[in-house]
Amino acid sequence: MTFAVSDEFRDSFFEECCELLEAMQDGFSLMIDGRENVETIHTVFRAVHSIKGGAGAFDLNELVAFAHRFETVLDQLRSGKVRPTSELYLLFQQCGDHLSDLVSAARNGTDGNSETEALLLQRLQAATQIDLVPSTAAQTSDDDAGFVPLALEIAPLTAPAADTQHGWRITFNAASELFTSGNEPLPLIRALERFGPVKITADLSSVPSLDRLDPMVCCMHWTIDVETSETEDVILEVFEFVMDCAVVEIQPLTGADLSTIATPPKDAGSTGPDAGQQAPIALDDRDIAPSAPPIAATTAGGSASQTIRVDFEKVDKLINLVGELVIKEAALSQKIGQQQVAHDNAVLLELEGLKHLASEIQESVMAIRAQPVKPLFQRMARTIRDAAASTGKTVRLVMEGEGTEIDKTVLERLVDPLTHMVRNSVDHGLETQEDRIAAGKSPEGMIQLTAAHRSGRVVIEITDDGAGINRDRVRQVAEEKGLIAPDDHLTPPEIDALLFLPGFSSKQEVSELSGRGVGLDVVRSEIEALGGRMSVSSEAGFGSTFTISLPLTLAVQEGMVVDIAGQTMVVPIGAIKETLYATSATTHSIGLGEKMLSIRGCLMPVVDLGVKFGFRAEASDLRDRVLLVVETTANKQCALVVDALHDQRQVVIKSLETNYCKIEGIAAATILGDGRIALIVDPEGIARRATDFSPASALMAQTAHSEGGALETI
């Protein structure tokens, strides 16, 4: 096929492929779970079909060939000729994976794995008894044209004509008064389509230029070749009512002409996936092909989630501007507030409206960046399948909350750490089948991926039902590597936390999968670089759960505006568990100036932020001060002392590091309504330092020194 396709189209084809592959994998998951319905198989079929069609337009023959065979099998399943079994579904899933690989290979201009393909095709053939391996030249050429199914659907209609190769050429020269007499050529041509495949050639030579065009006059003439066994009279009947305002001539078709109808010229399909609509026979397929795998439906399926692709920079710029708008708006209200305007003043009402608008715009703009975690999870599903195959374990993946949305940047940067973690779960977390059976568990391991919004953050959990963390072994390794002293007393969660230390890798032999010298410490620092936190919980014999908690966005945060020794600062709401007034009943002094807060039988250190930041010399009296209870990811609590709470608002995060440097205990800065800068407290960092007692956690604090640098400027 010789026509240049710009890279832009190519790119959008591959983007579309990603969406289609996602839909396809969704369908397979449903099938495997036994939750499929009639629509599922259609969706999958359409996805594969659209990929094939598009690939044909771009000359990606390898992709077309596989997609075509896969599609054939799916079509047989769709029509009930192949019995669905769970083995077949699993095989489909693998074929889907291979199709994804082929798409990526095509995108990168590399070759797919032909061994895998041959193997898959053999298995498909064995499972379905469909002849897949040989591929005739004709078939391939049809594939290239990209509208195979349509041609296939037409075929049965032409069946009667097959033995008596027969057809008519009709020349339809409409007189200029065709329209004024209330006639329309299109229904006539459609009527001809009922007889068989048609090929229409429009003669546009007498159409004048637009400025001289009389829309009331028909200037077009048509030559219509129709392949049919009907007689001349039957054909002419169609034109009965236009005989007096058109010249209709009819003559029999030769064999050569006929063949052009049956196999339309190749270049007709070269215009892309929807070429079918431009192919001569498909003037409008609604009437002629009730059972056609509708090309129109494919497009409709694709547009179910209508999207536009926008340059990311444009969105970021918009977000930046909206941030400035919110700041300006706050500045304006502050200025008006200082003018001592009456409360019922119309200006205030208008201002209130503006405020709502501004915050709504901000939310909507932020939502543009947010994307569901589903594609990420599906990638993990693939990783898990591959990992399971290479370790010989059977793994069932359960996904929950795939619709949870998260900032696109965060999402992209989650791929590597998450891949590492799910591989870890399969490789280290789950036992071998024999061990599982011996432990009285189902031989099939389970890994659950969950995403959910929780108090302004996104929490992603990776749970396995394996043996849990072998704490004795972890301890032993940590001692061997000199990470802890043999006489250190560590609680179980502290031992679990050792896994995140640099230089820790518990598995003795380096496995193909996760043992690549990259430990969980790297995963953890990657997560922390995103402003996230990681923790692990584990129960011997029942499995482990790794929890990643991430900010919804890197650009704004919900914050509590507080007063600390005359300084206005912001504490992220997400970190605050509760706020309370300090009383002598609940706060106790321990040692020299050290204070502890006891609530509900829980003791936690009290950190006066004013002292911590050097704004005042000493924590004098805690009376009338406000305590903010914050919790670290390691489930340690700490009470932060502030002087007063002001209000709660969305703050735009600004980096301090661009022009200054990192400050301990400060996460970032923001701009308040009056245009002044307020610093955003890093409660996690402060609490972690305040609760650091054991040597292991002290070591962890050292490694985690960068958690505040997490926040990016917008």
Next chain:
Amino acid sequence: MKPSESPEDQSTLEMVAFRVAEQDFCFDIMSVREIRGWTETTTLPHADSFVKGVINLRGAVVPVIDLSDRLGLGRTDPCDRHVIIVAVVDGQTIGLLANMVSDILSVDDDAVHPVPEMVSGKVRGFVSGVVLLEERMLRRLDLNSVVERSNPVAA
């Protein structure tokens, strides 16, 4: 290091001249982004005394350095008449607190002299030369050294 020095073939330098603690200073005008009036800063925890805090410069967080304090000439108690010279040094935008900006000068190369030997004290480390201009003597400020040690925490 003299970041503000122009190419050798150019015989004149454009300098912005300003006063800090009754002394005249100057540096290459190309480093200056803007000059603005004093605005209240937000205090930074654990910062050096000469870091007055940060201000909002059209959405960017910019630290302000009290030049007088930085040069060891005593702390400034800023009021509305003080100015902040916003400069870019090594890609970082900083604000320099000064008493006033006096003028913008075209200085011939040969008017720039090395710092006299007998000058000692803190100032010397921040001055890359002196400019003699009629009755006046301007200290040419080396912005890099002003900024360098003002970020002690930056590793």
